[in-house]
Amino acid sequence: MASETTIPMTPLMMKLLNFIKKYVKKNKYYPTYQEMADALDFKSKNSVTVLITKLEQRKDLKRLKGYRRNIVLNG
Numbered sequence: 001m002a003s004e005t006t007i008p009m010t011p012l013m014m015k016l017l018n019f020i021k022k023y024v025k026k027n028k029y030y031p032t033y034q035e036m037a038d039a040l041d042f043k044s045k046n047s048v049t050v051l052i053t054k055l056e057q058r059k060d061l062k063r064l065k066g067y068r069r070n071i072v073l074n075g
Contacts, residue, residue, distance in 0.1 A: 007058050016040060016051050017060060020073065030069040 019039050023031045033045040033052075042048060052071060055061050064070045 007054055009058070010054075012040070013051055013055055013058075016048070017055060020061070020071070024073070030071050032069055 016036060019036065020031060023035070023039075031039070033048045036048045036052075037043075037045045040048070052061070052063065056063055059074055061071050061073050064072060
């Protein structure tokens with residue numbers, strides 16, 4: 001997934017992206033923010049939101065409005 005922006009991929013962003021990919025492959029649907037926070041040992045879903053926003057800006061994924069499992073991987 002090529003990035004079209006200058007936001008660098010951090011190890012934490014890569015860890016989240018890899019978790020999402022594995023989760024979708026196993027479960028056939030996307031994880032919730034709470035499931036992502038639990039997987040990365042975050043105490044808050046807000047930390048996931050920040051990473052998701054950066055990944056969205058990099059065009060690695062996109063968010064869908066109005067859905068609980070509101071992310072979709074690009075590519």
